[in-house]
Amino acid sequence: MTRFTKLAVAAVVAGLTAGSALAEELYLPNLAYRTGPFAATGIPLMNGQADYMAMLNARDGGIGGVMVNAEECETGYSTEKGVECYEKTKGQAIVTQPWSTGITLQVLPKSNVDEIPILASGYGFSPMMQGETFQWAFNTPGGYWDAADMIIQYLEGQGSLEGKKIVHLHLDHPFGKEPLPVLEQLAEEKGFELVPIPVGLKEMQNQSAQWLQIRRERPDYVVMWGWGAMNAGAVTEAVKTKFPMENFIGVWWAGHDADLRLVGEAGKGYKSISWSIPNLDAPVYADVQKHVIDAGLSKTDAEEMKGVFYGRGLLISAILAEGVISAQKHFETDVIDAKQLRWGLENIDMSEARIEELGLTGMIAPFKTSCNNHTGHSGGWIMEWDGEKFVQASDHLTPNIESYRALAAESAAEYAEANAPWPVNEDCAATN
Structure with a gap:
């Protein structure tokens, strides 16, 4: 056997080993932006997301006993770099998190082909609320x-x-x-x-x-x-x-x-x-402190942790984790694929009891998703700057979805026609 043949065999073995290792983890990459003109807002969000997944790995051994790989691919909020990151990660990823409406719009047409769910929590194309048309896209828990x-x-x-x-x-x-x-x-x-x-x-x-x-x-x-x-x-x-x-x-x-x-x-x-409130008394903060920050696994600091965006980052990862858990239970498997995660994201029931169980008390309003409802429409609160911090300044508000349901359906139909052939899930119930 020549040296080059030996190297080739070694490469194949390494590839099989790597593939096996990847099969035993949940690959949930994030298209992050810690650099560029939007870094000041991206960093606390990314830190919150990363810390929640790190907490699940340290505290629970991952999700359903499977470790999470939440690696980041830096986009600098550039649409071009975002698409590159999407292409780089899609081979093993069971979800993509574009973190830009521009990137979301670019990868949206690819979703039916690649069959990887897009999680764009609180951003992206608002008609994605129409799950029958945008089968792979979710802007849970609220759209623009x-x-x-x-x-x-x-x-x-x-x-x-x-x-x-x-x-x-x-x-x-x-x-x-x-x-x-x-x-x-x-x-x-x-x-x-x-x-x-x-x-x-x-x-x-x-x-x-x-x-x-x-x-x-x-x-x-x-x-x-x-x-x-x-x-x-x-x-x-x-x-x-x-x-x-x-x-x-x-x-x-x-x-x-x-x-x-x-x-x-x-x-x-x-x-x-x-759509989020940074309730520092919520148990999740203590768990993150114990399992992640005290262990030196976080990039955040005490000041950032108190902010709205860090807490929102925690919630976004919690929503994604709930989609994973929903899929694991339904399909009776801990290692799920992208198609199974799509089902899981369509069947999230973030009830008051579940929110409390997750240690997210007071941070988010209850919501549910479905085959047709990919947004959840959790509603939100008005937050007001008191000179030192943001404080809740209103009761819970809920969107008047009926007032723009027809607009969403019309926009979704126009998008599908412009990107024909575009598969539509006719089995979805016509309710949100």
Whole structure:
């Protein structure tokens, strides 16, 4: 046997061994962004997600006794790099977590071919709520149309919106434009004027032009769909131009503690909708501290841990883990594949009792998913900056799904037609 033959045989054996090892783990990769202009918001989210999975590995031996491999592939929030990471990981992955609406839109057409579920918790293409059309995509527990509806609900609770003017300050990116169909529909229904003001990727840190326009428009409210450096830039400009912060409200990705700490007391009154609450008394925090942080397995710090985004990261991994557990129980196997995980994500029952059992008390509202309902629509709360931290400032809000169900169905049908042939699951019940 020649040296090259020996090397070839060794490579085959190594490949078989590696394949066997991979078969005994749950490969749940994350398309992370710890670098680039969105790193400030990405890091606490990624830390929360990683720490929850590390806790499950250390405390429980994984999920169902199978260790989790939650490795990250760095995208820098770049759509191009995100697609590269997707292609790199899809061979063994049983889920993909794009972490960008732009990346989600790029991998969405691949989902029916590759048959890997997309978990885009709280982001992505809102019509993904229609599970019969988007069989492999989940934006559990809430989509951007849910967020837009709840924000308008809250503002209307402060008084009629008839004749009012609302600026939609948004990142000039698929993410920022995503809520426009529902906001436009609500503007027509409730009689307010909607003024979209985009912020380019190169303008995120210097929004003087946008805030000059806001001063000229003199809106009653500013609703912000911001992310990363854009949020800090907007909050700083709002304070500088003396915009009343109590009339400034953002999507759940614009409610990051570190952004508001830049202005401190001057930011008091700023709000954001949120599907999560960082309840530091929830048992999960103690378990993470004991099994992960004290063991030197975390990249977080005490300040970050208290924030909204770290807690949300914990919840996103908890939702994914619930999908895995649901599939393991149904298919009576601990090592599941991507198709089985899709079923699991369609059959999550995050009841109050289950939330408490998981140690997530007070952090998220109950929700259920189904074959047709890939969002869950858990609702959320208004969080308000008190000068030092975000605090709950409203009762639980739930989205008026019926008001945009037809819009979602229409958008889903248009997407399917534009990407034909597009398989639709006709067996799904027509309820959300």
